[in-house]
Amino acid sequence: MTAFAGAIPIRCGRLTYEVGMNRLSRREFLGVAASIGAVAAFARTGRVFAKSKVIWTERRDLYPEGVSSGDPKPDSVLLWTRRPGADANAVVHLTCEVAEDAKFARIVTTARAKLTAASDFTCRVLVGGLKPAREYWYRFTDDEGGGSRIGRTLTAPADDDTRAVRFAFVSCQNANFGAQNAYRRMIFEDMKAAPEDRLGFVLHLGDFIYELVWYPEERPDYYDRKVRELVRYASGEKHENFHIPTTVDDYRAVYRAYLHDPDLQDARAHFPFVAIWDNHEFSWLGWQSLQVFDGKTSPQQRRKVAANQAWFEYQPARIRKPNAGLEHFDGPKVEDVAIEKFDEHGLGIERNNLAALNSLTGYRALRWGRHVELIITDQRSYRSEDPLGHDEADAFTSKDFPQFVDEPAQRIVDAGRSANDGKPPATIRFGDADVPNFAKDSPAQTILGAQQKAWFLERLKASRATWKIWGNTTGTLDMRADPQNLPADAPRWPGSGYAGFGGGDHGSAYVERGEIYDFVARHDITGFATIAGDRHSFWAGLSAKDLPPRQFTPVGVAFITGSLSAPGIVESLEHKFPKQHPLRALFLADHGGKQEPAINLLLHHGVRTCFEYAKSGDIAKAKALSNRQLSPHVDFVDMGGHGYSVVRASADRFDVEFVCIPRPIERSTTDDGGPLRYRVVHSTTLWKPGELPKLESKVIEGNVDLMT
Numbered sequence: 001m002t003a004f005a006g007a008i009p010i011r012c013g014r015l016t017y018e019v020g021m022n023r024l025s026r027r028e029f030l031g032v033a034a035s036i037g038a039v040a041a042f043a044r045t046g047r048v049f050a051k052s053k054v055i056w057t058e059r060r061d062l063y064p065e066g067v068s069s070g071d072p073k074p075d076s077v078l079l080w081t082r083r084p085g086a087d088a089n090a091v092v093h094l095t096c097e098v099a100e101d102a103k104f105a106r107i108v109t110t111a112r113a114k115l116t117a118a119s120d121f122t123c124r125v126l127v128g129g130l131k132p133a134r135e136y137w138y139r140f141t142d143d144e145g146g147g148s149r150i151g152r153t154l155t156a157p158a159d160d161d162t163r164a165v166r167f168a169f170v171s172c173q174n175a176n177f178g179a180q181n182a183y184r185r186m187i188f189e190d191m192k193a194a195p196e197d198r199l200g201f202v203l204h205l206g207d208f209i210y211e212l213v214w215y216p217e218e219r220p221d222y223y224d225r226k227v228r229e230l231v232r233y234a235s236g237e238k239h240e241n242f243h244i245p246t247t248v249d250d251y252r253a254v255y256r257a258y259l260h261d262p263d264l265q266d267a268r269a270h271f272p273f274v275a276i277w278d279n280h281e282f283s284w285l286g287w288q289s290l291q292v293f294d295g296k297t298s299p300q301q302r303r304k305v306a307a308n309q310a311w312f313e314y315q316p317a318r319i320r321k322p323n324a325g326l327e328h329f330d331g332p333k334v335e336d337v338a339i340e341k342f343d344e345h346g347l348g349i350e351r352n353n354l355a356a357l358n359s360l361t362g363y364r365a366l367r368w369g370r371h372v373e374l375i376i377t378d379q380r381s382y383r384s385e386d387p388l389g390h391d392e393a394d395a396f397t398s399k400d401f402p403q404f405v406d407e408p409a410q411r412i413v414d415a416g417r418s419a420n421d422g423k424p425p426a427t428i429r430f431g432d433a434d435v436p437n438f439a440k441d442s443p444a445q446t447i448l449g450a451q452q453k454a455w456f457l458e459r460l461k462a463s464r465a466t467w468k469i470w471g472n473t474t475g476t477l478d479m480r481a482d483p484q485n486l487p488a489d490a491p492r493w494p495g496s497g498y499a500g501f502g503g504g505d506h507g508s509a510y511v512e513r514g515e516i517y518d519f520v521a522r523h524d525i526t527g528f529a530t531i532a533g534d535r536h537s538f539w540a541g542l543s544a545k546d547l548p549p550r551q552f553t554p555v556g557v558a559f560i561t562g563s564l565s566a567p568g569i570v571e572s573l574e575h576k577f578p579k580q581h582p583l584r585a586l587f588l589a590d591h592g593g594k595q596e597p598a599i600n601l602l603l604h605h606g607v608r609t610c611f612e613y614a615k616s617g618d619i620a621k622a623k624a625l626s627n628r629q630l631s632p633h634v635d636f637v638d639m640g641g642h643g644y645s646v647v648r649a650s651a652d653r654f655d656v657e658f659v660c661i662p663r664p665i666e667r668s669t670t671d672d673g674g675p676l677r678y679r680v681v682h683s684t685t686l687w688k689p690g691e692l693p694k695l696e697s698k699v700i701e702g703n704v705d706l707m708t
């Protein structure tokens with residue numbers, strides 16, 4: 001590695017994320033760059049600008065995955081590109097220039113980087129010495145003058161900056177059978193926004209890739225969509241009718257394929273991103289380093305390291321990697337060894353499992369001005385096994401009630417051996433059966449894992465920002481229905497109370513969620529806001545550990561963003577739900593030749609509202625039958641929405657705008673990314689200790705009668 005204009009890579013130990021809240025010395029900065037595997041470039045101080053020493057000619061074909069920037073701080077940001085060499089032995093030297101203007105007349109720093117096949121020719125440059133809350137432009141040029149497209153980035157505001165912070169949060173982009181029109185819309189709106197309304201960054205809450213890939217000749221259609229040719233895995237493995245990656249080259253190939261999407265690539269060149277993985281960056285039903293396919297769980301430590309390596313190479317993020325060298329990710333050598341022993345938190349203590357999980361640490365906190373601290377957690381790497389994923393949990397379902405799982409049983413198995421104050425029942429009653437409590441000897445479910453949870457709680461308590469924003473890739477709001485209120489002529493629900501919808505996120509990890517919310521209440525933490533993805537649906541509501549008939553006491557506000565493009569449950573119901581099913585009214589309403597998402601009403605208002613709406617089509621009359629005890633935590637739910645969400649956080653208000661687009665089946669041909677379905681803003685005013693948070697909504701455009 002060579003460097004000039006202040007770019008001197010050095011080796012350093014562990015990165016402390018919190019120090020970035022203050023400006024770093026040059027020496028500390030170089031250490032940070034080394035620990036996250038980036039070349040360092042330090043901007044000049046004062047108003048002395050350099051002239052460009054390269055002759056840059058844009059050659060996008062040489063940089064097929066574009067450019068990107070990530071994890072901005074007040075004085076620094078990470079820059080990224082990929083410039084493949086001619087063959088596996090090639091060495092590519094790039095010059096990276098950073099300027100205050102898009103014409104590169106005011107260059108603040110330049111760095112040199114060496115790219116090799118060891119990092120799949122990806123490149124990371126950490127630029128420091130920048131001014132807070134400023135726009136910068138960057139570009140890369142090879143030694144023959146072949147230049148990347150120009151990227152735009154922004155630094156974070158200084159910690160004492162009192163201006164409002166705006167940013168978008170997104171999740172779940174599928175390029176195999178979806179179009180990224182939401183990014184086109186986001187860029188369009190940002191370009192025409194007033195300066196104070198422009199986005200500071202995009203938070204990507206995971207499912208940046210879907211590692212499951214369908215080949216069009218094997219499955220031409222997926223619900224409403226045509227399956228597109230995306231990637232062929234050189235070493236892939238086939239399950240059912242899809243293919244999964246098994247090597248780092250396979251995972252790299254799927255990242256490259258996604259980054260060839262023009263709208264995603266434009267978004268990465270236009271906004272800095274802050275990214276964290278969800279499940280699909282490793283494996284659909286994966287947890288720790290285990291994969292689950294065809295009903296079987298298998299240890300895949302080598303694939304977990306491969307997934308981490310590809311993520312590290314393709315996402316510019318300030319996260320720790322195993323080796324201090326700057327040119328590649330030198331992952332641990334692990335074997336796929338059966339994981340048989342688990343500690344008291346359900347963490348597999350097999351050596352290769354721990355090494356694979358520790359090969360990349362994604363959880364971190366970042367700060368934007370006085371009002372925003374973003375605390376991002378990893379919901380997949382440290383979690384215990386989902387008890388509701390067990391085959392035995394099927395005993396709490398009924399074939400007459402698609403999707404429903406007995407809620408009281410969900411709570412008992414989540415709690416494991418801690419249920420009933422440490423005296424878990426041997427059996428759980430459901431209908432006429434006494435079902436053996438398969439979880440009675442297991443630890444209570446944890447999604448964060450003990451170590452990450454301790455870090456998370458400490459950060460929450462220590463934060464001095466107005467809004468402590470939990471970037472949780474998965475949802476936290478309960479999903480439930482009230483089948484106990486069905487009319488006498490409907491099928492009879494075997495349970496005695498509410499039905500949940502199974503496990504997978506903090507919506508049914510009751511013990512851990514309660515622990516976190518009790519901590520928030522005990523420490524008088526106000527301004528606690530959770531933003532999430534994963535559910536392929538828009539939700540706005542209040543964070544509460546319990547719902548009626550238990551005590552309902554919210555401690556924060558919570559939002560889930562719809563998928564950018566991956567299909568959601570409504571699309572699946574439209575294609576699969578039987579027309580003559582006696583409970584069809586709970587899921588879909590048939591009016592005017594259209595199937596409407598009655599499931600939104602089910603989750604928010606209950607079964608009586610659904611039946612009335614199916615019968616009369618009168619939404620006001622239907623909502624008059626709302627069960628107010630069912631979901632007092634929900635303000636808005638749309639199980640069929642796609643798009644993105646925008647946060648605006650100021651000294652006294654927290655707004656989340658849902659920008660919903662039509663089902664993104666084909667790429668929009670217009671600059672605005674196509675029409676909107678609706679735009680709704682949910683707002684809360686900062687509450688004081690002892691006060692309860694409240695939400696109110698304002699519809700800006702579109703009809704959201706079935707969502708509210």
Ligand SMILES: [Fe+2]
Pocket residue numbers: 171172207534535536563566
């Ligand atoms: Fe997803």
